[in-house]
Structure formats: C-alpha cells, structure tokens
Amino acid sequence: MSNLLIAVVALVAIGLALWRLLAPFDGVTVSQATVGERTPATVYRPAGEGAAPTVLIAHGFAGSQQLMQPFALTLARNGYIAVTFDFLGHGEHPLPLTGDITRVEGATRSLLDQMADVARFARGLPRSDGRLGLLGHSMASDIIVRFAQQTPEPIVGTVAVSMFAPTVSAETPENLLVIVGGLEPQALLNAAKRAVALKPGVEEPSPGEIYGSFSDGSARGWRIADGVEHIGVLYSQESLTAARDWLNRSFGRKSRAGAVVWGPWILLLVLAAAAFARPAFTLLPAVREAPTGAGIGWRRAWPVVVIPAVATPLVLWLLPTNFLPLLVGDYLAAHFGLYGLLTALALWYVGRGRDIAAPTPPLPWARFALAAAAVAAYAILAVGVPIDRFFISFWPIPERLPLIAALFAGTLPFFLADEWLTRGPQHARGAYPATKAAFLVSLMAAAGLDLEQLFFLFIIVPVMVLFFVVFGLFSRWSYKATGHPAVAGVANALIFAWAIAVTFPMVQQ
Template sequence: MTSEIPPRRRIAIGMRGVALLAAALVGLALCVAGIWQLEAARAGVTITSLQAGTTPMTVYRRDGAAAAPVVVIAHGFAGSRQFMEAYALTLAHAGYLAVSFDFEGHGRNPVAMSGDVTRVDGTTRKLMSEIGRVTDAALSLPGVDGRVALLGHSMASDIIVRQALADPRIAATVAISMFSEAATASAPRNLLIITGEWETSLRQDALRNLRLADSVANEGDTVGDPAGSGGRRAVVAPGVEHVSVLYSTTGLREARDWLDRVFGRSSSGPVAATGGAIALLLAGIVLLAWPLAELLPKREAPPPTIPLRSLATVTLVPAVATPIVLRFVETRFLPVLVADYLAVHLFVYGALSLLLLRLRGVRFGRLAWLAALALAAYGIAIFGGALDRYVASFMPIAARVPIIAAIAIGAVPYMLADSIANQGGHAALWRTAWIRAAFLASLGGAVALDFKRLFFLLIIIPVIVLFFIVFGLIGGSVGRRTCSPLAEGIGLGLILAWSLGVSFPMFLPG
C-alpha cells in the first residue's frame, strides 16, 4: 500500500520543477548570449599564437588591414594575456597590430619570475627586458610599419613607463591603473593615464603625474600636443574599479583615440567592451549548476544545525591561532609568490577546524564521490574553460601541476571544514558569512604579523572572496542536493587549489 502525497506537497514539488526548468532555460540562454557576443567581438580579427623566445604571445590583426603601428600589451600582477583581450580586440579592429603576452611567472609562460620584487633593479628590470624582447619580436612581424606603442595595466604600468623611458622607439604609452614614480615632466613621451572612478588613490597619483607636465591641469585635460612635440592626458573611466576598468568603454575608446592622435590616424571599428558578455556567460554557468545538480543522487536528511557556541569555537580558534602559529614557521617551499604560505595556512586552519568540529560532536556524514568529482569537473572544466578562453589563464602548464597538488593538501581540508560548518549549503546566510569572514580575518591577521613577506596576500584576498561567492553558489547546489558536506568540501577544495595554482605567479628569488 502506497501513501498518497499531500496536496500541498504535490504543489511544492510542481513549483520546484517549474523553477528548475526556468533556471535551466535562463542559464542556457545567458550562456548562449554571452558566447555569441564574445565570439562576435572576435569576428574579422585573426588571432595567432607565437613565441618571443620562451615568452608566449598572441597577435591580433584585423583581416585585410594595411601596414600599421604595433601596440605591445602587458597585463598586471597575477594576470595573463586573456585579461587584456578587450584592449587587444579594440585596437585590432581599429587597424593596429596588437600583441599581448604572458610575463615570466604568469599564465603559460614556463619561466619563473625572479629577482627582488622590492627593488627597481631586481624583478622590475627583468620584466623590462622581457618587454624589450617582445617589442623586438612585435616590430619584426609582417604588416608593422615600424612604429610602436606600449599599453599596460597595474603592475605593468610601472614596467612600461620605465621601458618607454629607456627605449627611444616607444612613441606612446598607455598606462591603466598606473602607479609609478618614474615619470618626469616630459617623459615618457605621449603618456595617457586611465584610471577607474573607484580607484581613489590611483586617481590621485594619475593627477600628480599629469601635473608634473602642467601644475594646473585636471582630469580630462590634455597637456601638450601628442601629434607634435608630445602630450600627456589623465582620464577617469566611470563606474569601474581595478579589474573592471579593463572592460570600460570609456577606457577602450580613450586608448584608441590617443594612439590615433599620436600616430596621425583616424580609426574606425567597434569598441570591444566584453565585460557584460563575460558576466552573462559566467552567470549562466553558475545558474545551470542548480538544475544540473538535481541529476545527482539525493539524500533526504540535511545535516543538523551546529549550535552557536560550537560554531564560534570552530571558527574563532583557528582564525586566531593559525596566523600566530605560522608566524614562527618557515613556509617557503613552493616556487610561487606566497602560495606556499597560503597552502600551509589553509591546511592548519582546516585541520584545527575539523578537529574542533569532531570534538564538538559534529558528524561529518557520508562521502558521495560521484558528487565530489562532478562538482570538481564542472568548476574546473566548464567554468574554468570559459575563464581560460575569455578572461584569464586557467589551464595549467606542466610546471604548475605539482604546485596545484601541493596547494590541494591544504585547500581540501580547509574546504571540508568550511562545508561541514556550512551544513553542506543548508546553513543560514549569516552563518556562511560569519564562517568565511573569520577565515578572511585570519589571512588579514597573517599579513599584519608579517607584512613584508605576505603583503601579496592582500591582492589575493579579493580573489578568494570572489571564489566564495561564485563557487560557493555552485557548491551549495551540490551540497543541498546530496546532503553531503564531504562531497561539497572535496569538490570545492580541488577547485580552490586549481584556481590558486594557476593564478599565483611562479617565482624564484635571486
């Protein structure tokens, strides 16, 4: 004899089915719309991969374009060629030959960054030499008329300013989110500074550099004559910060127009502001995770709620203890900037949390291996594949595989503890925010205790926040379906290790 499903339960099941179908259709539509727009931005441009010695380059050339100046495009810290594609496509559509590349230690460059990162004659000088080699290779390409400009973001802004001062071939410099002490009143020649509206300190620095040339100039003013003896300009891209400035229509148009003035050209073609399309694609992938997770085997009983006192113990004790303990531990064992410390921090924090959870009587539940592997595959292959093509390098070269494996030793225990404390995605939002804020505070404490060694962690913290938001939503869908925090934790731990392993610059001191 079978029991009849109550009417309210049938209605709830039906509404859930409709919601899942709607999520699947909307997610698919977002993915299609995003891919269509991103591929449309590439239409009419031939994209070729080349090498300048060991440095990987990508050349963007408009089909049928006449001989034109070449623009060498450099990414920022922990970036890659893909980060700069909006500028490369915009300039290629305008008829320029655009050449982007991966700095040593970044993206798919197999050579580790080296030198002293705190000294101009250390790492900075080595990266300047690399830009010089890429410039030589770019000028030798067919279709280049012998003229060259540099464009760079964040860390690269200082590198390109210094290189433009050292290399008389450089006719113009476009510095995005610039921080550099190297510029003078008249050099580098034809300097355009683009800063996001929300980059307050960098806007002040841009204005300072503009006023070296004219003490009363303001944002938006052009000092001198870029078509003649040389000019300088500082502009603000509205409504953007340090990363989204790379997709600002204002910034893209200003860069193109500035180079046109310097080189006496009149360009046409679309501005490839691809940020919105990227957001559509990634949002679609995140949304699709919910209906796809429903294909996994289901367990009815969710993990029990953890008492507040226990939750406070398993978060606050590791948050305080981990940075204090590691202050006295040597953690330099990977050829990557601060990733070795982060791996150890994750391991200690996760191990302490798991121990305290067990001592507090929290049951970990069963492990659904299929769900764990499906989550890892979705995050790495599907979401990561989209990132790799349109946003940033996500598929590792061979040298990064052992780095990912080493980070996983710390990332998996940490994400296991996080998922168990979050009840496999069933915890209230404020609990999730508390759990993850405690970990971020722990990283902040580590930086405060050893700022000289760990200040690069400050750059990575926003990446971890983004990971929590994006992959937390994907992992939560799996955790709520399977009621297996262990599956969610292992899957997210592998994704986190992969994400950090491909993002941190490879580095060898000396």
C-alpha cells in the same frame, strides 16, 4: 519544472553571452606565436592589407594575456596590430620569474629583457609599419615606462593603467596617458595625478585634460574610469575609449570603432554556467539518505567561526610561508590549511568530538568519489573553460600540476571543516556566508600585517567573493542531492587549489 525552467534560461543566457563575447572577433585575425625564450604571445590583426602601427600590451601581476583582450580587440578593430603576451612565470609561460622581486636588477631586469624580445618581434610583424606604442596594467605599468625610457627605438605613445612607476619624469616617457579606476586605492589616484603634475607649469592637472603636444612627444594626461577597481578598470568603456583616443592622437590616426566592453557578458556567462549546475546536480548519486553535518546552532558555532579568523593571520605572521615557488600562492595555501585545522579543532572542542565523529553506517566511497569528481569536473569545465577563454589563464601547463597538488593539501582542511560546520540538521542560519566573510577578513588582516609581501591579497578580494558565491551555490546544490558536506568540501578544495596554482606567478630567486 523549476529545474527545467532554470536549465532553459541558463542555456539562453549562455548563448547570448557567447554571441556578445565572440562578436568583436569579426574583422580581426588572431594568431598565436612563441617569442624568444618560450614566451607565449597572441597577435591581433585588423582587416585590410595596409601597413599599421603596433601596440604592445602587457598584463599585471598574477595576470595573463587573456586579461588584456578587451584592449587588444578594441585597438585591432581600430586599425592597430595588437600584441599580448605572458610575462615570465605568469599565465602559460613555462619558465619562472627569476631574480629578487624587490630589486630593479632582479625580477624587473628579467621582465625588461623579455619585453625587449617581444618588442622586436612586434616591430617585425608583417604589415607593421615599424612604429610601436605601449600599454600596460599595474605591475606592467612600471615595466613599460622603464622600457620606453631605456629603449633606443622610439615609442610613439604610452598608456599606463593603474600605474605605479617611480621613474616617470617630466620628459619621459613621451606622450604618456595614465588611467586609474575611481575605486582604486588613493595611492594610485595620486600617482596618476603626480605623473602629469611633473610637467613644468602644471600644478593641479585636471583629469581628461591634455597637457603638452603630441607632435613633439610632450603630451601628458590622466583619466579616471568611474566606478571600477583594479580589475574592473580593464573592462571599463571609459578606459578602453581613452586608450584608443590617446593612441590615435599619438600616431596621428582617426578611427572610431567602439570599445569592446566584455565585463557584463563574462559575468553573465559565468553566472549562467553556474546556474545550470542546479538542475545538473540533481543527477548526483545520494551519499547519505539523511543529510549529515555538524548541525550546531550559533550558541556553539560562533567561537568556531571567530577563533580561526583571528588566530590564523597572527600565527602565520610569525612563521615563514615561502615554501612553494609560487608568489603569494604559498601564503594562501598556508592560510587555508591552518584556518581549516583550527576550525576542525574548535569544532571538536565545542562538541567534544560528538559532532565530527565518523558517521555511521560506513561511507559509500564509490558514490562519494563519483559525486565529488562530478562536481569538480563541472566547475572546471563549465566555469573554468570560459574563464580561460575570456578572462584569465585557468588551464594549467604541466609545470603547474605539482603546485595544484601542493595547494590542494592546504585548501582541503579548510573546505572539509567549513562544509561540516555549516551543514547538517539545525545548523546555524547564515553560517555559510558568515564563515566566508570571516575568512576574507582574516586574509585582509594578514595583508595588513605584512603589506610589502601580501598587499596583492587586497586586490584579489573581489575575485574571491565571486568564487565563494558561485562555488557556495555548488556546495548547496550538491549537498541537497548527496546529503554529505564532504562532497563539496573535496570538490571546492580542488577548484580553489587549481585557481590559485594557475593564477599566481611561478618564481625562482
């Protein structure tokens, strides 16, 4: 009865979330396009027949155009033509990002050239009145600022979210608003304030105040979206409303359609799909009659938890990890792989091989493979498809399939060793969340040792926490049904490899 109740509640929650997520599309026409050299783009057109200004919307590092849908829908519902696209190497763009990412004449130039192509496409769209505004997040904030400063065509208004843009001057870009999340690093808050303080006579600009005039392009301001971090700022009602109002004043328009606030509904959809796994996983075939696993208490488990967390970032700090054409993703593969090997070695040492010896009787491989495949398929379809539709690109293009295979070789040792450590009779209470917390601390330590190359690891921690929670529940429920920790070990290794391979940008230097 409890499983039936969970299934019913989960289905109702899924229906409610989908209804709220799809409702903003009413009155908006959405079409797909390919621009220039195979750039995937999406055009959001408002209802009506009159001409409208166009806003070009750009995502940040390791993002995709799906991530910017709340801005696109909010602006389209307010009478703008909104255009989103995938940068080179990101999302579903099949071509890698080329050039040195640390040099302006490297990757930055490639992204500026790509934006010029998309801007020409946007200006020439049917019903476009030829006027163009820009909105960009994080990495794209630098690109849109540079583009607005360099393009000979006028840019009416620019909105930079989570901005770092060293080229901002007192005069350019025109009509600039900077939005930053209240929980973002202090450096981004300082950058937002500094962009406004560049104006002559403005020493201590207040958030929410407007300095200068929209009519001559000198308007400048900054806003703080309270209580949100680097990703949450894209889903904040404050961010969306501020962008709408700023562009309305830049273009001399009046519209008051509400902001498209998706964040809570995306979270509800993912959590409801995850909850439905509990009754669904009762159908998994049993792999072991008696649950198996290391089953060791904290007295022996604590060094197995601590040693890999400390050793992995230190060892990898000394070794090259740029072995895949996947920025940051190759380091994550190495971190997962080494961490898993060290965990397995520590497990063997504390048990002298007894706790991780091959179980007897022999493993029923057909049932094991069926169970692992079912768990992975459920995660990819029930959780991955909603993520791809409403949050960020999750469905791999053919160019990313070899990367999934390579990353799976790294994630598999970690999840197999971790599942074995945290399952079994008399296992250490709380070991499962403790090992995930130790892994995240280890990742942050690695980022601290190499801030220039690995800073983005700090930013993805909230997403990693969500993944560990959701797929940790999958692990618990599949272990209860199958009795073998390796079922979730294989499934979660594939899921994480998949997520990393489709998220981080493909590069060619």
